[in-house]
Amino acid sequence: MTNLMMQKLEATSPETKSADLVASNIEQIKALFPELITEGLHGVAVNVDALKTLVGDQTVTDADEKYGLNWHGKRRARQLALTPSTGTLRPCPDESVNWDNTKNLMIEGDNLEVLKLLQKSFSGKVKMIYIDPPYNTGKDFVYPDNFQDSIKNYLELTGQVDGDRRISSNAETSGRFHTDWLNMIYPRLKLAQKLLAPDGVIFVSVDDAEQASLRKCLDEIFGEENFIEQFIWKKSYGGGAKERYAVTQHEYCLMYARDIACVDPLWLSPDPEAEVRYYEGRDEHFETKGPFRLKPLEATKSMDRRENLIYPVRAPDGTEVLPKRQWWWSRARTEKVQAEGGLHFSKRADDWTVSYKQYLIGEDGEKRGAKPFSIFDGPYTQHGTAEIRAMFDDEVVFSFPKPTKLLMKLLEFGSEKESIVVDFFAGSGSLGEAVMAQNAQDGGNRRFILVQLPEPLDPDAKEQSVAAAYCDKLQRPRKITELTKERLRRAGSRIAVDNPIFTGDNGFRVFKLDSSNIRAWNPNPADLDQTLFDHEEHLIDGRGEADVLYELLLKRGLDLCVPISSHLVHGKNVCSVGGGVLLACLVASIGVDEVEALAQGIVMLHKELAPVGETTCVFRDSAFADDVAKTNIAAILEQNGIQNVRSL
Known part of the structure; x- marks a missing residue:
């Protein structure tokens, strides 16, 4: 009989850690180019010379200048993203809403560690990520990530253990103004990219301070070819009192795809006014396809020249019409649409113009929407502040929250009705409310995953005193996340009342980042006997x-x-x-x-x-x-x- 033994999971076992991204990367490289993998001083290594040969690079060293964004600490930032987390997420049903049935998650913790822990469960499954990271204003924002012990670092940051580590100031006079911000955002974006589905997209809000460096950073991580748009959001209808030169009324929202080849065209919901204004044509297909509008069949200069799109189209008088440049469609598609009566010809002098009928109702049976414009004129920051006031008894417990309707617009063309949506700088929880509101509006079943650092609120700090006082009023700990959760509770209740027919998910499960439940081997050389006795129980005391x-x-x-x-x-x-x-x-x-x-x-x-x-x-x-x-x-x-x- 075979001697069967039960495998014991240790703190060092791969099964007790988050996904090992380094090992995964090595396996992928090995599968494609096994000649690149070799033995190094510290184990598996990549043969850089062999890699250069594969890509046709004739250089001898890898230290030459190259185009891209570089800063001090970039290599360490990359290592931070690749280092597995040994932490865990502890369930908190008592702080949740509809724990048994909800699919939404509200996670309290350092988003770098949480993103690592989510890799195994959600890698390649997220349709849309939206983040509004701390803007680089020289105020407190930097997460001083500790490469050696990130969980201890997190516990110190949130005041859960004794220590003097705090979220540090990033003054412009430090000489590391951009560097510190990039070291914070880079590893988080690296991990976020791996969560996205092949057709997934990410939106990142930013202002002028880091717009240029952020775009280069996103180009490197996602690929410049996966850039979709840099939306300009007119965030305010006033201002100017504090401006010295010009009144800044805008911010940016950068949109990138995981793989742009997998992303469908972007559409907003149909606009009733646009229907009346543009779709005026009527023909025999009106009952099934609705009204139509005419669009030129000839392609614009923005389209790459293709010889197969140059062919004659026969006009009603038998004339063969050639494009000045090329048509939008292939010959087969054009002939099919013409046979169905979908082309329209108009003649000026001796020249024929060819248009096609774009019907209001598309092939999927849904009304066509409009493509989003690159400039959003509102909703404004004032609207976001008004939402917070209405939610929290006329108190402004969050500064400059993004308006819910702005995020609903992004959800409209950036997600689908069954999507997983993530925000790992959740702040006030605007995206969570936007997901619930958008679901109620279009009957969707999107689910959100929000992550927020439970940063302690200082009642003596001017910008935090109102929020700290409101936590006291709620009889809850003075932490940002307590207000985030409270907003989600109140928003879910209000949306349920305002939409009595909608039976969607307005709840959320709360989890909190902590050290692993599995006790790590940490011997005391002065008393090994006691260490062995203490380690008999493999799990940490107090864990259920x-x-x-x-x-x-x-x-x-x-x-x-x-x-x-x-x-x-x-x-x-x-x-x-x-x-x-x-x-x-x-x-x-x-x-x-x-x-x-x-x-x-x-x-x-x-x-x-x-x-x-x-x-x-x-x-x-x-x-x-x-x-x-x-x-x-x-x-x-x-x-x-x-x-x-x-x-x-």
């Missing part, structure tokens, strides 16, 4: 079954909103995740005489659930009396088709 269960979901790449059901098996609680893809029995004690009955019960449950794909079964390591009990339960489960048995 739910904490451990959601870390398992996170590290195994399962959705944090995946269905979970509890089953009583031989008097022990067994959780089934995702219809049995993961079975977890995390009780504190499993006696020797209970092993066989519990194992057989789990086997029966597994057969009843009949999950698609392999099942992993996890136990608390310290629950077993000895290794024999662990071996026996693993053997019974594996002999009955549950091959992956783990303990932690």
Whole structure:
């Protein structure tokens, strides 16, 4: 008989960490170009000379000047993005709304660590990201990311452990004004890019201080070819009292695609006024396609010249009409549309002009909208402030929040009705409210993932005193995230009242970043005996079954909103995740005489659930009396088709 042993998950095990992006990158390179992978001083390395040969680069060193954006600390910023997180997200049902049914997430934590932890579960699944990162004003904004111990860094930042680390000032006189901001944003954008689906897009709000460097940064991470638009948002209808030279009334919103070849044309919802103004034509297709407007069949100079788009089109009098440059469509498509009566010919002097009929109702049966303009004239910052006042008893607890209607416009052409939408600089939670409002408006089922640092609010600081006082009024900790959550609660309630027919998701699950539930091996050389005794319990004190269960979901790449059901098996609680893809029995004690009955019960449950794909079964390591009990339960489960048995 094979000696079957249960694999124990340690703090250093790959399964207990976030996705290892370095290993993933190496595997992809190795699959495409195995000759590039070699042995280096610290393990696997890339043969730079071989790489240069592949791309036709004849240079000898990789230190030559090249076009791009460079700054001190860029290499370290890249390393920050690639270093796996050993943290976890702890569930907080009591602070959530409709925990059992909602698909929305509100995560409190340093977004760099949270983005790492979300990689396994959401990589390649996010349709739209919108962020409004701190603008580089020389005020407090920089996350002083600690490369050695990022979780400790986060706990110190949020006042959860003793330490003197604070969000630091970035004064322009420091000589690192742009550098510090880029070191903060770069690793977060690198991780964000990996979350996007192939047809996903990202919007980043920015002002003049970092617009130029941000665009170069996005060009590098997403590829210049994936740039879609730099929207200009006229944010104010007044101002000027404090301006010295000109009244600045605008900001920017940069839009990039993960892969522009996968992104469909952008459309806003139909405008009733535009329907009347532009769609005036009527023909025999009116009942099914609605009115039409005429659009030139001849292409503009913006389109690359293609020989296959130059061909004659026969006019009503038999004349063969050639384009001055080329047509928009292929010959086959043009002939098909002409046969259906979709072309229109007009004659001036001896020249024919060819147009096609664009019907109001498209081939998908929906009314056509309009493409968004590159300039948004409103809604204004004043509207965003008014929304906060109305939500928080006439108090301005957030400065310069983005208006909900502005974000709804981005959702309209940047997302689809079933999209996952992410904002990892959530601030006041404007995007969360916008998602709920947009769903109520168009019947969508978008879900949001918001991430916000629970930065402590200082009642003695002028710009934070109102927010801190409001937290006191709510009898909640003085943290920005308490106000973010409160806005989401109130917005969800208001949207439900205003839209009684809509039954969509106005709730959210709260999770909080923390150190892993699995105790790391940290020996005390002065007292090894006590260290060994302390490490007998593999899990950190004070962590419950739910904490451990959601870390398992996170590290195994399962959705944090995946269905979970509890089953009583031989008097022990067994959780089934995702219809049995993961079975977890995390009780504190499993006696020797209970092993066989519990194992057989789990086997029966597994057969009843009949999950698609392999099942992993996890136990608390310290629950077993000895290794024999662990071996026996693993053997019974594996002999009955549950091959992956783990303990932690």
